Amino acid sequence: MTDYEMVIGLEVHCELSTASKIFCSCSTKFGGAPNTHVCEVCSGMPGTLPTLNKQVVEFAVKAGLALNCDITRKNKFDRKNYFYPDLPKAYQISQLYYPICRNGHVDIKTANGVKSIGIHEIHMEEDAGKLVHDPLSGKTMVDFNRCGVPLIEIVSEPDFRSADEVIAYLEKLRDTLQYLGVSDCKMQEGSMRADVNLSVRPRGQSEFGTRTEMKNIASLKAIARAIEYECERQIDVIEAGEKVVQETRRWDDEKEYTYAMRSKEDAQDYKYFPDPDLMPIEISEEYIETVRSQLPELADAKRRRYVEELGLPEYDADIITGSTTLVKVFETTCAICGAPKDASNWVMTDLLKLCNDNHITPEDMSFRFESLGEIIKMVNDGKINRKTGREVFAKVFTDNVDPAEYVEENGLAQVSDLSAIEPVIKEVLASNEKAVSEYLGGAEKNFQFLIGQSMRALRGKADPQAVREALQKLLDEMR
Numbered sequence: 001m002t003d004y005e006m007v008i009g010l011e012v013h014c015e016l017s018t019a020s021k022i023f024c025s026c027s028t029k030f031g032g033a034p035n036t037h038v039c040e041v042c043s044g045m046p047g048t049l050p051t052l053n054k055q056v057v058e059f060a061v062k063a064g065l066a067l068n069c070d071i072t073r074k075n076k077f078d079r080k081n082y083f084y085p086d087l088p089k090a091y092q093i094s095q096l097y098y099p100i101c102r103n104g105h106v107d108i109k110t111a112n113g114v115k116s117i118g119i120h121e122i123h124m125e126e127d128a129g130k131l132v133h134d135p136l137s138g139k140t141m142v143d144f145n146r147c148g149v150p151l152i153e154i155v156s157e158p159d160f161r162s163a164d165e166v167i168a169y170l171e172k173l174r175d176t177l178q179y180l181g182v183s184d185c186k187m188q189e190g191s192m193r194a195d196v197n198l199s200v201r202p203r204g205q206s207e208f209g210t211r212t213e214m215k216n217i218a219s220l221k222a223i224a225r226a227i228e229y230e231c232e233r234q235i236d237v238i239e240a241g242e243k244v245v246q247e248t249r250r251w252d253d254e255k256e257y258t259y260a261m262r263s264k265e266d267a268q269d270y271k272y273f274p275d276p277d278l279m280p281i282e283i284s285e286e287y288i289e290t291v292r293s294q295l296p297e298l299a300d301a302k303r304r305r306y307v308e309e310l311g312l313p314e315y316d317a318d319i320i321t322g323s324t325t326l327v328k329v330f331e332t333t334c335a336i337c338g339a340p341k342d343a344s345n346w347v348m349t350d351l352l353k354l355c356n357d358n359h360i361t362p363e364d365m366s367f368r369f370e371s372l373g374e375i376i377k378m379v380n381d382g383k384i385n386r387k388t389g390r391e392v393f394a395k396v397f398t399d400n401v402d403p404a405e406y407v408e409e410n411g412l413a414q415v416s417d418l419s420a421i422e423p424v425i426k427e428v429l430a431s432n433e434k435a436v437s438e439y440l441g442g443a444e445k446n447f448q449f450l451i452g453q454s455m456r457a458l459r460g461k462a463d464p465q466a467v468r469e470a471l472q473k474l475l476d477e478m479r
């Protein structure tokens, strides 16, 4: 039996996080009431003219530099003509001949080490609207809010040979764009969408097989499943002596299969031509260097620094750098408490547990991030103990209280003053005569019990070390 390999190329669309649309000043905010973020320009009224949003160019250049691309000094927009109900102009403004970025690459980790995935180009374009199918009325309605939301399309070379490589690349892309702040890359809201071009060929053959395209798959898991399914399907077709048809297929994630949507995609003629309403964009060397100097530290560099300079375990560094929000909490916390390892411990245990218990993701946390550093500082300075710190943080997490005020108002400050601790322990000893006499008779384990009773009597606020010493002293006096 022939051994096959899959060959995959990706086209990834990312909505840019600009406040306004690419060619007008309408809001790009997700989820507004239908057709409330529209004007004459983005609803395609005749006679209106587009005005390019400067920030779209800046974001595209940022993405290009972070993905190791050459920036095209003179790039321009083209019209891609096709009719679709959610595209009111009947053409989309995109870049065909001179895309803004070319020849980049992304390095991903694979089972066989680091692999470089080529980026053919990145171009800027506008998004289309959305068709909403209403099952009740049986009608289809159109919402133009998304019309004109800026996109970059990142086109890879056909360098992927497995679903794992595709997922690693998409995760890397998402992390990078999120760090840059150019896109939130939320697949569930459609701000990152991937089209998968897939073919198979006998291993060792150099020419590509016939490919199919799967569009807009909604999650990483679904993409992995779709790739595995489509690869098997194509191998079955070839093994049966038939030919794979070049077509667009849709992945049904519930039924777990792909089906043909339209064939001969490449035969479709979009009659591209340069957009006469928009001037070419000239990008100077100076501009590129300015943008380059503003690039933030990206995930890989950050991860390395956390491990090598801050001494974090690799596992912790991986988890924290996997979310720009966790990075923000962690770095804010370090700046205040000056103890990176403690900051990491609190983030990895308490914070993630609170997220889990409250059923939210770190991105949805709403407390003041400085609070965690303040709590850790109080613990490390001995003002409150670890247990109280944890309680205060839970309160901060849910109600965003001020840690110092909360400790003050609720009398949670740690008691380490012996004159306050001793009388309480004496009472504990008096009411646990049996445990005490057993201890004095040699039952060492009762010491821990008496510590527990004393801490409880002190309402958990006492410095455990001070309690231990005071208890030991009092018991020794009783021998």
Ligand SMILES: [Zn+2]
Residues within 6 Å of the ligand: 021, 024, 025, 026, 037, 038, 039, 040, 041, 042, 043, 148
């Ligand atoms: Zn508009």
